[in-house]
Amino acid sequence: MKRSMTRTKLSKPRATLVAGVDEAGRGPLAGPVVAAAVILRKSDPIAGLNDSKLLSVDERNRLEPQIRSRALACAIGWADVEEIDTLNILGATLLAMRRALLGLSLVPTHVQVDGDHCPSLSGLGFAVTGEAIVRGDGQGGAISAASILAKTFRDRLMHRFDEIYPQYGFRSHVGYATPEHLRALAAVGPCPLHRSSFEPVRCATEAVRRGESLVVVDRRLVASGTPSRSP
Numbered sequence: 001m002k003r004s005m006t007r008t009k010l011s012k013p014r015a016t017l018v019a020g021v022d023e024a025g026r027g028p029l030a031g032p033v034v035a036a037a038v039i040l041r042k043s044d045p046i047a048g049l050n051d052s053k054l055l056s057v058d059e060r061n062r063l064e065p066q067i068r069s070r071a072l073a074c075a076i077g078w079a080d081v082e083e084i085d086t087l088n089i090l091g092a093t094l095l096a097m098r099r100a101l102l103g104l105s106l107v108p109t110h111v112q113v114d115g116d117h118c119p120s121l122s123g124l125g126f127a128v129t130g131e132a133i134v135r136g137d138g139q140g141g142a143i144s145a146a147s148i149l150a151k152t153f154r155d156r157l158m159h160r161f162d163e164i165y166p167q168y169g170f171r172s173h174v175g176y177a178t179p180e181h182l183r184a185l186a187a188v189g190p191c192p193l194h195r196s197s198f199e200p201v202r203c204a205t206e207a208v209r210r211g212e213s214l215v216v217v218d219r220r221l222v223a224s225g226t227p228s229r230s231p
Contacts, residue, residue, distance in 0.1 A: 017072070019108035020142025021097050021119075024052065024150035026089050028175030029185070029201055030168070030193040031158050032078040033089065035096035036149035037104055037111075039072040040142045046070060049144040051137040052151035064152045067145045074145070075103030076153050085197040094119040100146075101128075112136060114143045165191045179216055186214035186221055 017039050025033040040046070046066055048059065068074060077099025079092035087095065097119040101111065111121060111130035114137040118130045137147040155174050162170035168184045168191065177200060185200060189208040194201045203221045207214045213224040
């Protein structure tokens, strides 16, 4: 995204605008990884912000519209399954974060990212500093808000994918490796939403190719020793 800026020698320094960034969907076997970037108003704190994983569905759904309406700026970015399999999940996550930052309607002066990795901030078209904060999504600020937006956006996306691929149960587990999801992979094999670089998906793909049956053992897919039936 190109940004045109007019500068003069007497221009005032930009006000400090901190963008919190977090992701949802690093662990699932299917679907994109989604990141959000949020710049909150210092004068309008939002009560109840926390790590999205520590909030109930109802709490996240209550906070999400408040964040969107009361934040100075917010944006979503994601990396799809092909990018995850090509770059690895960390690389795809950092790419999604960069895309979220590029989607902001305001230019931040500083970026705070949940975790121990910060995406590259070069080539964004604006000067910005950044830091990675371990467990930053639980501190109640902009990172927490980004955590909630990323989670609610991704969950709704996976609910829509459930309508296309109902046999996997995406509405209930949104792509994570639950016993229900693993049983579906064992029964019907992967679909285009599955991350082929993740071990259970690789295992299911190989089983389909070899005509083998799989069973779920301790949250793992293992060959049953019995050839699968042809569809």
